Amino acid sequence: MTSETTTLPTSEQILRAPKVLLHDHLDGGLRPATVVELARENGYEGLPETDPEKLGIWFREAADSGSLERYLETFAHTCAVMQTRDALARVAAECAEDLAADGVVYAEVRYAPEQHLEQGLTLEEVVEAVNEGFREGERRARENGHRIRVGALLTAMRHAARALEIAELANRYRDTGVVGFDIAGAEAGYPPTRHLDAFEYLKRENNHFTIHAGEAFGLPSIWQALQWCGADRLGHGVRIIDDIEVADDGSVKLGRLASYVRDKRIPLEMCPTSNLQTGAAPSYAEHPIGLLRRLQFRLTVNTDNRLMSGTNMSREFEHLVKTFRYTLDDMQWFTVNAMKSAFIPFDERLAMINDVIKPGYAELRAEWLFRPQGATAPVNRSSDSV
Numbered sequence: 098m099t100s101e102t103t104t105l106p107t108s109e110q111i112l113r114a115p116k117v118l119l120h121d122h123l124d125g126g127l128r129p130a131t132v133v134e135l136a137r138e139n140g141y142e143g144l145p146e147t148d149p150e151k152l153g154i155w156f157r158e159a160a161d162s163g164s165l166e167r168y169l170e171t172f173a174h175t176c177a178v179m180q181t182r183d184a185l186a187r188v189a190a191e192c193a194e195d196l197a198a199d200g201v202v203y204a205e206v207r208y209a210p211e212q213h214l215e216q217g218l219t220l221e222e223v224v225e226a227v228n229e230g231f232r233e234g235e236r237r238a239r240e241n242g243h244r245i246r247v248g249a250l251l252t253a254m255r256h257a258a259r260a261l262e263i264a265e266l267a268n269r270y271r272d273t274g275v276v277g278f279d280i281a282g283a284e285a286g287y288p289p290t291r292h293l294d295a296f297e298y299l300k301r302e303n304n305h306f307t308i309h310a311g312e313a314f315g316l317p318s319i320w321q322a323l324q325w326c327g328a329d330r331l332g333h334g335v336r337i338i339d340d341i342e343v344a345d346d347g348s349v350k351l352g353r354l355a356s357y358v359r360d361k362r363i364p365l366e367m368c369p370t371s372n373l374q375t376g377a378a379p380s381y382a383e384h385p386i387g388l389l390r391r392l393q394f395r396l397t398v399n400t401d402n403r404l405m406s407g408t409n410m411s412r413e414f415e416h417l418v419k420t421f422r423y424t425l426d427d428m429q430w431f432t433v434n435a436m437k438s439a440f441i442p443f444d445e446r447l448a449m450i451n452d453v454i455k456p457g458y459a460e461l462r463a464e465w466l467f468r469p470q471g472a473t474a475p476v477n478r479s480s481d482s483v
């Protein structure tokens with residue numbers, strides 16, 4: 098056997114492997130203890146629990162509702178404690194630190210500035226506080242021996258009517274920490290075309306955007322996001338599976354939209370655990386990621402909301418490794434896909450792939466050669482069928 102990387106990665110290797118995260122909500126990733134402290138400091142009395150451990154469990158259980166609308170109700174509590182400059186900067190700094198400690202080397206973290214104006218901040222002050230926090234978190238991570246780069250995506254809420262204003266904000270800060278735009282919130286009843294003016298504006302500015310589509314609503318939402326709005330990437334996009342037929346003999350037929358998504362290499366931001374909670378997928382084993390990976394769609398793995406899902410990038414990969422027997426090669430494939438799909442300039446993406454991601458995986462692959470004498474041989478996926 099060669100070092101052909103058919104070994105199933107261990108938890109420790111998954112943690113150390115360089116990872117790239119494109120879909121993570123700032124207001125969905127707070128540390129439970131931070132929510133409790135900020136609530137106390139700001140006099141917010143609406144928390145359902147004040148013990149951090151119990152509060153973490155409450156978020157996971159409340160989000161585990163089987164419906165996107167109910168899942169989204171939990172964000173009222175996190176947004177309530179993110180209304181001051183200090184709170185926003187703290188949450189952003191801790192986000193960067195937590196991602197770096199989880200082995201994430203590049204992240205695009207999104208939030209909706211319009212949800213942080215309740216105590217008088219302006220949209221600009223919100224963006225500047227979050228940017229400041231990300232820079233501080235990157236600095237602290239570096240002190241702890243981790244390297245991470247974090248870019249912000251500004252989200253507009255799809256039920257509201259501020260998308261153009263938020264798109265303009267994203268454009269204004271494009272050279273200072275904001276790498277793109279997104280729309281989020283309840284999908285059914287709020288098609289992306291409601292915000293066409295924002296997307297057309299960003300296209301005219303040669304700027305980038307992703308759209309939450311194909312999560313709680315199916316193909317029409319994906320079709321609009323791509324063919325009317327011109328999205329560069331799809332947030333979730335799992336329902337593209339509805340345009341793929343698998344026959345009893347295992348042969349696969351792609352419809353026009355699924356073919357378009359695959360042919361044009363449209364990146365899909367998969368968030369497996371979140372999908373299980375909102376009912377977008379029934380189980381890890383039945384999650385469309387298995388088939389879509391075999392069909393070589395441009396897939397990426399993401400967390401969506403670390404607090405509500407009790408997850409992080411390593412845990413998402415652990416589930417996938419366990420369920421689909423993914424190897425380090427698969428992990429590298431997802432990670433390179435994500436880096437290729439990031440919104441930073443091409444030369445910087447390439448440098449991350451060549452100088453950080455590939456060497457990181459090569460080092461992990463080489464390690465089993467130097468394993469202690471007597472250690473068991475790595476599991477070889479290709480030998481399973483022999």
Ligand SMILES: O=c1[nH]cnc2c1ncn2[C@@H]1O[C@H](CO)[C@@H](O)[C@H]1O
Pocket residue numbers: 122123124125165169172176207208209212252281282283309312371401402
């Ligand atoms: O999976 C999701 N689908 C749609 N909207 C979401 C999802 N996760 C979070 N948000 C929404 O995005 C806002 C800004 O970060 C959050 O406040 C939440 O309402």
Ligand SMILES: [Zn+2]
Pocket residue numbers: 120122281309332401
């Ligand atoms: Zn999301």
